[in-house]
Amino acid sequence: MIYFDEKKYIQSVLAKTTREFDYHQVLDTGKWLEWQQAFRSKLAEITGLEQIRRQSAGVPLSPRVTEIVEFPDYVREKIYITSETDIEVPFYLLLPKNMVKPVPLAICAHGHGRRGKEDYAGNFESREAREEAVRQDRDLAEQAVAQGYAAIVPEVRGFWEMARQEDMDEGKSKSCDDLQRISLMFGRSLIGERVHDFSRVLDYAATRTELDMDKVMITGNSSGGAVCVFTAALDERIRLVAPGCYFCTFEHSVVSVHHCICNAVPGMMQVGEMYDVIGLIAPRPVLMINGESDPLFPIEGVHVSFEHVLNIYEQFGAADRCELFVGDGGHRYFKDRVWDFVREQWES
Numbered sequence: 492m493i494y495f496d497e498k499k500y501i502q503s504v505l506a507k508t509t510r511e512f513d514y515h516q517v518l519d520t521g522k523w524l525e526w527q528q529a530f531r532s533k534l535a536e537i538t539g540l541e542q543i544r545r546q547s548a549g550v551p552l553s554p555r556v557t558e559i560v561e562f563p564d565y566v567r568e569k570i571y572i573t574s575e576t577d578i579e580v581p582f583y584l585l586l587p588k589n590m591v592k593p594v595p596l597a598i599c600a601h602g603h604g605r606r607g608k609e610d611y612a613g614n615f616e617s618r619e620a621r622e623e624a625v626r627q628d629r630d631l632a633e634q635a636v637a638q639g640y641a642a643i644v645p646e647v648r649g650f651w652e653m654a655r656q657e658d659m660d661e662g663k664s665k666s667c668d669d670l671q672r673i674s675l676m677f678g679r680s681l682i683g684e685r686v687h688d689f690s691r692v693l694d695y696a697a698t699r700t701e702l703d704m705d706k707v708m709i710t711g712n713s714s715g716g717a718v719c720v721f722t723a724a725l726d727e728r729i730r731l732v733a734p735g736c737y738f739c740t741f742e743h744s745v746v747s748v749h750h751c752i753c754n755a756v757p758g759m760m761q762v763g764e765m766y767d768v769i770g771l772i773a774p775r776p777v778l779m780i781n782g783e784s785d786p787l788f789p790i791e792g793v794h795v796s797f798e799h800v801l802n803i804y805e806q807f808g809a810a811d812r813c814e815l816f817v818g819d820g821g822h823r824y825f826k827d828r829v830w831d832f833v834r835e836q837w838e839s
């Protein structure tokens with residue numbers, strides 16, 4: 492009897508795979524803007540985003556505010572908008588009180604967890620849940636508000652209100668497997684659908700005069716970090732990016748380590764590595780946040796990937812806009828460097 496040798500398979504296929512938009516191809520030509528434009532178009536195609544945008548063209552946002560709650564330092568609104576025909580995206584908008592308008596905006600992308608956006612927006616089930624979230628730096632929206640920024644926390648497709656009812660009724664934490672299966676059959680992907688949802692949220696944000704759309708950042712945790720990277724790569728309205736516990740190479744992480752299927756993009760390794768995708772963000776500021784002992788995004792791959800990202804940013808004359816922060820811990824968000832980095836970049 493023999494068993495399938497996954498490691499040999501991966502190395503064998505990698506050795507035969509050429510990435511169409513490997514950034515090294517551009518080093519001698521200097522055609523970085525052309526590379527970005529062509530790669531961005533290809534990425535929109537393989538994630539299904541191009542198709543989703545085409546099928547959603549002309550669909551009105553139809554926003555509806557269902558809840559307004561006042562807190563000592565901010566007001567929290569719960570809002571629904573239409574992302575695609577018959578699909579609504581819920582999100583929270585936190586507006587600091589006594590703000591100088593327009594105020595910078597932080598888009599906060601949650602990771603895997605049954606309650607999705609709720610904890611990240613400060614809507615905790617219990618005092619114990621709040622204390623745990625604060626210990627893990629997952630109170631992203633309240634962190635942003637404390638810095639004087641507005642915050643938007645969208646539901647990531649596949650979780651809580653954007654999960655399937657039968658999964659929630661059965662006590663499951665997500666609907667990623669079935670939603671990804673269905674999306675792939677239609678030539679889409681969950682990554683593409685999530686990017687589209689976040690772009691629609693940005694469309695709504697642009698209608699709010701309280702918000703400074705020239706200072707829009709995105710930060711998130713784990714699969715929320717994936718949403719950060721792909722949304723910023725595909726939507727240039729994002730002006731600063733801080734993905735938490737996601738940055739690595741695809742080879743060291745999603746390809747070689749067991750991950751939720753929602754992280755998979757069809758044909759990604761034939762197109763580009765993660766550092767190539769980050770290259771689509773250049774020269775906009777980017778802070779990669781990782782844990783030294785994160786088993787899902789191994790630190791070896793993090794350092795390999797960062798050297799490539801730094802190389803790309805140097806080609807844009809923007810090495811000072813690219814930084815890696817490694818926290819003392821595992822698979823979690825680290826806020827230690829985030830808000831100082833944001834302030835430094837926006838004030839420079």
